Amino acid sequence: DQQVKQNSPSLSVQEGRISILNCDYTNSMFDYFLWYKKYPAEGPTFLISISSIKDKNEDGRFTVFLNKSAKHLSLHIVPSQPGDSAVYFCAAQLAGNNRKLIWGLGTSLAVNP
Amino acid sequence: DAGVIQSPRHEVTEMGQEVTLRCKPISGHNSLFWYRQTMMRGLELLIYFNNNVPIDDSGMPEDRFSAKMPNASFSTLKIQPSEPRDSAVYFCASSLGRSSTEAFFGQGTRLTVV
Numbered sequence: 201d202q203q204v205k206q207n208s209p210s211l212s213v214q215e216g217r218i219s220i221l222n223c224d225y226t227n228s229m230f231d232y233f234l235w236y237k238k239y240p241a242e243g244p245t246f247l248i249s250i251s252s253i254k255d256k257n258e259d260g261r262f263t264v265f266l267n268k269s270a271k272h273l274s275l276h277i278v279p280s281q282p283g284d285s286a287v288y289f290c291a292a293q294l295a296g297n298n299r300k301l302i303w304g305l306g307t308s309l310a311v312n313p
Numbered sequence: 314d315a316g317v318i319q320s321p322r323h324e325v326t327e328m329g330q331e332v333t334l335r336c337k338p339i340s341g342h343n344s345l346f347w348y349r350q351t352m353m354r355g356l357e358l359l360i361y362f363n364n365n366v367p368i369d370d371s372g373m374p375e376d377r378f379s380a381k382m383p384n385a386s387f388s389t390l391k392i393q394p395s396e397p398r399d400s401a402v403y404f405c406a407s408s409l410g411r412s413s414t415e416a417f418f419g420q421g422t423r424l425t426v427v
Contacts (some may be wrong), residue, residue, distance in 0.1 A: 234415070241403050243418025245319070268415070289356065300369060301416075303356040 203227045204292050206304035214312055219277040221307050223290030225272065230302075232291035235264060235275050238287045238306070247288075248275070280311045317419035319405050325425045331393040334422045337386055338407030346416060347380055347390050348404040356404070362388065395426045 205224045213219045222235075231252040236244035250257040250264045250273065257264050263276045277284055290304040318337040326332050338345045346361040360370040362382045370380070377396070382388040392399055402423050406416040 229426055241420065243406070244318050244351075245418065246415045249415065291356075305355040 202305070203230075204290055204302050204304040206288075206290055206307045208307050209305070210308040210310070212310045212312060213280050214310075216279045217313065219280045219284065219309055221275040221277075221288050221290075221309065223273045223275075224271060225273075225292050227292070227294070227302075228271070228296050231295040232293040233264070233266060233273050234291045234293070234301070235262075236289045236291060237284075238289060244289055245263055245297055277309075280309075282311050282313050285309055285311045315403055317407050317417055319403075319419035319422050321422060322420065323423045323425075325387040325427065326395055328396055328426055329394045330426075331391065332395045332399075332424060332426075334403050334405075334424070336388045336390070336405030338388070338405070339417055340386070342407035342409055342417070344384060344386070344408045344410060344416075345388050346406040346408075347388070348406065348418075350402045350404060350421070359390070362407060392424075395424075397426045400425050 203226050235247040236250040237247045237266045238244040248262045248264050249261050250266050252273060255266050261277055266273045278306060287306040287308045289306045293301050317339055320332055320335045324332060344363050347359040348356050349359055350356050357372055359372045360380045361368055365382045365385060380390045402421045404418050404421045406418040408416040
């Protein structure tokens with residue numbers, strides 16, 4: 201059973217527009233959430249994170265929003281650029297000593313020029 | 314720093330053979346993680362080490378899988394005997410501290426067992 205779900209396998213947007221990637225989770229014990237970006241034939245790279253005590257974190261063109269009551273987070277990319285085309289993974293970390301990361305299956309974003 | 318280095322990048326082997334994947338973490342990082350990525354299950358943590366000691370190996374699928382970290386700069390993941398269902402991309406990652414947040418990943422090893 202997937203505890204972290206990215207229900208859209210793929211997303212296509214025009215250059216300059218907003219990209220919104222969504223992630224839902226089921227475990228209320230998650231206390232930290234991360235987004236990673238992955239290009240083909242490379243490992244995932246860390247993009248942005250948010251603690252469960254916050255509802256928004258912004259870093260340049262990237263903003264992550266967290267809605268704890270809905271167990272939902274989203275990554276906004278504004279404006280989208282062709283170089284943003286990649287697979288985006290949502291990951292959630294369990295509170296406590298283990299602090300294991302649980303990953304979604306990813307959303308493939310294509311930004312068209 | 315060259316980042317996390319994994320070898321080989323690609324491995325094709327016959328069912329029943331032993332496979333050894335290698336990882337060199339980033340110098341100074343004291344946590345190391347082995348992940349497996351498949352289309353159906355995504356990224357799964359197999360095992361992680363802190364200060365060369367295995368902390369959580371609950372993700373290791375079965376006894377055919379074993380991992381070692383003899384020193385701070387080297388780790389291996391071994392599959393013996395290998396099976397076709399082990400075909401996947403295996404990633405190694407390292408981070409500062411025990412937390413797996415903001416870990417740095419290697420480029421992965423694509424394993425194909427025929």
